Every structure is written in C-alpha cells, then in structure tokens.
Amino acid sequence: MSNQKLFKGSLQTIILKLLERNAKMYGYEMVQHVKQLTNEELNITEGALYPALHKLESEGFVEVEVLKVGNRMRKYYSLTKSGVTETSDRIGEMSRFLETMEQLITSKTKLA
Amino acid sequence: MEHHKTLDESQIENLFAFVKSHYVEYYDIQLELVDHLANDIEHMLSEDDQLDFESAKTKAFKKFGIYGFSDIVTKKENAVTYEFFKEAFYQTFMHFKNPLIYIFLLFFFIVSKYIPFIYWAIGYNLLLFIGIAVLDFLIKKREKKTNKIYLRDHIVTTQGISICSTLIIIVHSFFLNGPFELFSWLGEYRHYLYSFIAAFLLFFMWVSCIQLPRTFRLSSYRLKQD
Numbered sequence A: 001m002s003n004q005k006l007f008k009g010s011l012q013t014i015i016l017k018l019l020e021r022n023a024k025m026y027g028y029e030m031v032q033h034v035k036q037l038t039n040e041e042l043n044i045t046e047g048a049l050y051p052a053l054h055k056l057e058s059e060g061f062v063e064v065e066v067l068k069v070g071n072r073m074r075k076y077y078s079l080t081k082s083g084v085t086e087t088s089d090r091i092g093e094m095s096r097f098l099e100t101m102e103q104l105i106t107s108k109t110k111l112a
Numbered sequence B: 001m002e003h004h005k006t007l008d009e010s011q012i013e014n015l016f017a018f019v020k021s022h023y024v025e026y027y028d029i030q031l032e033l034v035d036h037l038a039n040d041i042e043h044m045l046s047e048d049d050q051l052d053f054e055s056a057k058t059k060a061f062k063k064f065g066i067y068g069f070s071d072i073v074t075k076k077e078n079a080v081t082y083e084f085f086k087e088a089f090y091q092t093f094m095h096f097k098n099p100l101i102y103i104f105l106l107f108f109f110i111v112s113k114y115i116p117f118i119y120w121a122i123g124y125n126l127l128l129f130i131g132i133a134v135l136d137f138l139i140k141k142r143e144k145k146t147n148k149i150y151l152r153d154h155i156v157t158t159q160g161i162s163i164c165s166t167l168i169i170i171v172h173s174f175f176l177n178g179p180f181e182l183f184s185w186l187g188e189y190r191h192y193l194y195s196f197i198a199a200f201l202l203f204f205m206w207v208s209c210i211q212l213p214r215t216f217r218l219s220s221y222r223l224k225q226d
Helices: A003-009 A011-022 A027-037 A046-058 A081-106 B009-021 B027-047 B053-062 B070-097 B099-114 B117-145 B151-176 B179-215
Strands: A062-069 A072-079
Touching: A011 A027, A011 A046, A011 A062, A011 A072, A011 A081, A027 A046, A027 B027, A046 A062, A046 A072, A046 B027, A046 B070, A072 A081, A072 B027, B009 B027, B009 B053, B027 B053, B027 B070, B027 B151, B070 B099, B070 B151, B070 B179, B099 B117, B099 B179, B117 B151, B117 B179, B151 B179
Parallel strands: none
Antiparallel strands: A062 A072
C-alpha cells in the first residue's frame, strides 16, 4: 500500500519502459504485466493508467492503433520515434534518482 | 486452471451501455474502457466459477476508484485542449510572416484612427460574433450526422469556437469599459495596440476555427474504422 504513492509519480516512465520492451500493448495488459513483474507488489490503478497513457499520446510519445479482437475493438499503444528517445531519457533520470536515494538511505556517515 | 471465458456480443453491448451511462460520450474512450472491463471480467469469471457477469462488472468498475471514468475523460479533454491551444497560438504568430496580416493591420490602424472607437469596436465585435455563430451552426450540423463522437476530433472542431467567443467577450468588455482612459498614456500609439489586437483576434479565429480543424492531427485510427 505504502508503495503506491512513490509508484504513481513514475507511472509514465514505467509505461514507456513496458512499451520499449513489448512494442505494442493495451491498457489491461500493462496492469497485468506490472503485477506479474513485481510479484503483485505494485498495482497500476486503472484510474491513473489511462490518464497517463492519454497524456503520453497527446505529447506524441506514444501512438494508438485500434484492432478488432474477437467481438470487440482493442486500442494498442506503441512508442513513436520521439517516444523512444524520451524513454531512454526518463529511464536515465530515474536510475540517477534511485542511486541518489540509495546513497541517502544507506549512508552511515554523520554530518558534523 | 479453468479454461478462458469469453464475453459474448450482448455482454459487450451491455458494457457499452454501462460505460455510456457513466457519462462517457466519446466513442474512442468507450471502446477502450469496454475492452478493459471485458478483459478484467473474463479474467475474473475464468478464475471463479461462482461469479456472475453483473457482480464481476461491479468489481471491475470499482477498480477505477471513486472518480470512476469521469476523471479519465476530463484529464484527456484537458490534455488535448492544451495541445490544441499551444498549436493555435503558435500558428497565429506564424501568420505574422504572412504579408496579408500587414494589410489587415494597416486597415485596422486607419479604422481606429479615423472612426470613433466606440463605433468600430462594436461593429468589429458584432462581425466576429456573427462569424462565430455561423461557424458554430455549421459544426453542430456536421457533428450530428455521425453518432460516434471522438474526443480528439470533438475538441479540435469545437474548442476554437468556445475560446474565440470568450476572447471576444473579454476584449469587448475590457475595451468598452473606458479604453481611452486605460490606454490614454499611450497617446497616438494606442492605435497600434488596437490594430494589433483586432488583427490578432481575427487571425486567431481563422486558425482555431477553420485552419486547425482541417489540419490538426485527428484521431489517428479513425479512418481505419469508419
């Protein structure tokens, strides 16, 4: 539960990373993927996922394709060219942030 | 493991009605949410034989939180609206490279210099309002023909009208509440300001109500379906 807040801020980065790895995904698939990858530690909430996806779409980082699957339509998202660059930028940013946090938490030296 | 269950036509239709009843009027969002709910329901039904469709639907909907679908719709509207305005302002300023705008600037300059402000300001605003009303009528007429409304297309075609009418009202009330006192310190230079505002409004209206609805990126997948 306490993870949720920290997670929310990085939602867009996680979506971009998922799309980088899987090329083409739909919303429900992303929710399931994150659940599996984190052994159900983290849950993407539906109410946050779609706004994040739509924002990325309107910024031009992801594009949409609608395909007929069985008896219904499915909206697939994939990275655009600028989305690919954006993904590596954001991943870099995130790992630097995580490194800093790691340092901060594990540091044993006291400041005089 | 149970075998995977698939929802039938009528259940999908039921979901469309359900999503619509929760005030999602845009077709592109409807289909996305229907697919999401359907996936979730199918998953739940496959795991639990006792569960029926209606209770699974309620469970799936609850996952969207207290704001339900409305938050998703509003946030998307805002994102597209922001994108649209950024482009509209940018395109309007790009028109200042167009020689035509200088003819308008000169025209408004002469008008503002030789015709008493109150007359031309009211006349100009009236013309713009008539223009807006005509465009609004034409757009509404066209949108009624298709019953599927796509969020992006809807915003691109109607947002120009609403912002322009707001802008006109602001400028109108602002100027008619004593323009001469307000800008008297500008002296003769105030005519430059008036003509700039007049030309800007006119070109902004052109860009946001006529040019962008034609050239702005519409829902990319629309043509494949309809």
